[in-house]
Structures are given as structure tokens and as C-alpha cells.
Amino acid sequence: MPSFTDTSEIFADEQALDEDNHPDELPERSTELKALHQSLAPAARGAGANNVFLYGKAGQGKTATAKAKLRDLHYYAEQESDHLNLTTCYVSCEGRDLTTTYKLARYLYSELSGEAKPQGVGTDVVMDMLFEEMNEVGGTIIFILDEIDQLGSDDTLLYSLPRARAQGLVEDHVYPSVVGISNNLRWRENLNPKVKSSLYDDQILFSPYDSSQLRSILRRRAVEAFQQTDLVPVGEATEDQRDRALDTHEVSDSGEQHHFVSETLTEDVIPLVAALAARDTGDARQAINYLRKAAELAHSERSETVRQEHVRKAEQQIDREIILEALHDMPIQAQSTLCAVVIIELAEATPVDVNQIYTAYSRLLDETGGDLLTKRRLRDHLRNLDMQGILSGKKFAGGSPGGPSWRFELAIDTQVVLDVLVERLNIEEWQVNDLVKDYQEFEHDQ
């Protein structure tokens, strides 16, 4: 009988592997830290920081870098400077559902003033209130807008915030600036050129971690998270530690060699996790998730060590969870669109063009009784599913006039999708099977 216990053979401090546990040290990002330092340096001289844009894929330490550098700046403002009046305001646009200028302006206002969010007034009024409040606060005000791409093409605030001072929207004693952070590399391209140039004096690109960097990151986390796991400088190592070292490497920057010793992880665990994550997008968060999941699996098996097989299993589980979650949160019409593709997939007729999907989709909605969308909209949904990696779409040249046309097929496991869809849409599996037969006949007639 499994029982609950507050000790573990494996974990020393499980929280070290939490998502929101930002490390204080980022040796793999020293270049980016220096660049950000340059951009914020004018603030220390009381001149207002440059506007900076940090961009790169998810899990590359953008947020951690920004937070670390602001901590430095705060420290300087409090300890070493008597004339620097610094206010910083960090917002995660995604976490707080700040998807428009209106929502963001309200939020920033309430953060700055401590008042409740203004309600029932127009965007322009909220913006005025915000600028007014910035006058109240005064000094250097740095807004860190994380996941700024959530704002989509709504760039009003992004345009006025960085140039509030130049445009006379705030008084002379106020120095506002913006640190924008985005996962979406394409988003920046779509910005209005006027916004682009005013928003970003400087840009810092975070390129993906390679597997060797990921290994260093993972080792440092492992030392905190796991029992009997240490990084020991070569000079201080006992003979025993030297013999048991899983790996010996240079800890970034210091130039000093360290032994990595662990009784809990087998030798191949960290290299494997790092390789899996690097193969994908070099996402450190993902890598740490794999490691935590693998350790949890080992723990629940009452294994004393985390081994390669745990990592493999963890990868599978996590990938599946990600898909399930994505499918669950999806709007009903996107699910219907997906279901139409599943039907055609089951009829073994993929990849398939938009027109065919539309007919399958129409018949599906006859069964489920939902509202029928236009073809135009269906195309949007399909492209969306493609970008989420649930479908895979390719442009096929020739065959039809109008240039290359899109063909789609399912990019993930058919049965997993079908399970979720049957649960979420008002439809049974036998109905889906009927629709598959339907589609096969229809295809035959063509």
C-alpha cells in the first residue's frame, strides 16, 4: 500500500524545479545581461533608461534576465545613490489576460497608484489617468511588459508609453521607459513601423540554449533539488568524489573545473534531458519539467535513483499532457474544425484541401447542431491549428487554379484527439464512424 511521507529518497527540495523559481545567477546569459545593463545604465545617471526589446523563444531566460538586472538597479538606487528615484513595474501580459491597450492601461494605472482599476470609462480617459499617475510618482519609471505579443496589433499604448515624455504627455521630471519581452519572433515584424522605432532603442536577441548550456543549467538545479547531489570544485574534491564524478566541467565564467557528483541521478539522465530539450527548442523550462517529471516518476516507483527510462517516460507523459491541455482549452469551433480533419484522417484521405474539410465539417455540424461557419473562417481555424502544431499544413502548388493551396493532415495521435473531442463535442464515437463512411462515399463520387 503506498503511503504518504514527508521524506524522499530522491528530492531534497522539490521546489527548486518549480516553473516560477527564477535563478539568481544566469552565467549562460552573461552577454545578454551586459547588453541589458548598457541599456538601463542611463537610468542610474538619472537620464531615463533606453527602451529595450528582449526577444527569443520560450524558456531562454528572458524574464529571469530582466528581473535580475532590475534587482541590480534597485539595489543601486537604494544603497548607492541618493538622487535616483526609481519605480519599476513588472507585468506578465499573458498571465493577467492583458490583451488590449485598455486592459493594460487600467492594470498599469492600478499598479502605480494602488487604486482599484478604473471602470466604465473609455480608453483615452484611462490613458490620461495613467499619465497623471506617472506625474505623481515621478522619477524614473520602468515598465517591464512580459509576453508583450499578447497585445496583438493593438499598439496604441506601446506607441505612447515610450514617447510620453517626448510628446509632453508627462511632466519633465518623469522618465518613463519600457522593457518589452516577447516569445514571438514574428510579432515584432507586424508592428507599425512608427511603433517599432519608438519602442525600441535597443534589442537583445536570446538565442536558444545548446545542449551543453542546458546541462549546466540542469546541474545547478539538480544540486538544489536532489539528495546527495553536488558540484564540487576539483581542488576541494575528496578522492572518493573524484572517482564517483559523473562529469567534470568548467562552471561558466569562473573558469574553474567542477566535479558533478550524484547518488540520485544516474550518469545519463542530465545529458539525455538536455539533448531532448535542445533537439526541440532549447527551452530550459521544458528541460526542467522533464527532469522534475522523471524524478516524480522515480519517486512514485520508490526507486532510489532517477534513470534514463524515467526520463523517456516523462517525455512521453509531458508531451501528451501538453496536447490534452491544448485541446481542452480550445474554442468549440476550433474543435469542430479539428474533428472534421480527424474524420478525413480516419477515412485515410489526408492531406486534404480546405474545400473537402469544409464539406466534412458541414456534415459534422448537422450531427452536433452547432453554428456553421463560413469557409473563410474555417481557413483561419485551420491555419491556427497548424501553428499550434496540432495539424500540419503544407502548400501544394498546381492542381487547382488560384496558385498553391493548403492541404492539412493531423500532426498528432488520432485516438488521443478523438477521445477528447468525443468528450467535448456533443457527439458519440459511432456517429464519427458514420461520418467517416459518409466521407468515403462522398470521396468516391468525386
Next chain:
DNA sequence: TCTCCACAGGAAATTGGGGGTT
């Protein structure tokens, strides 16, 4: 080579709903 048409996808208008005030 020219014309025509179906397709992709941008832009603007519409719809319906949720917050709120007066």
C-alpha cells in the same frame, strides 16, 4: 500569351455579450 477563376488572406463591418453608469 492572354484571360479567367478559385484560392489565400487583409481589412472593415457586424454581432452578441459582459462589464459598468445614470
Next chain:
DNA sequence: AACCCCCAATTTCCTGTGGAGA
């Protein structure tokens, strides 16, 4: 109750485009 503001999803309208067929 009447009204205002914002918003997401969708429809409507439209343009650019490249291959098919004359």
C-alpha cells in the same frame, strides 16, 4: 430601463495571385 464602453468571434467584402485552358 436605457445607455456606454470594450471585446472576441465571425461575416462580408475585397485584392493579389498563379495555374488552367483557350
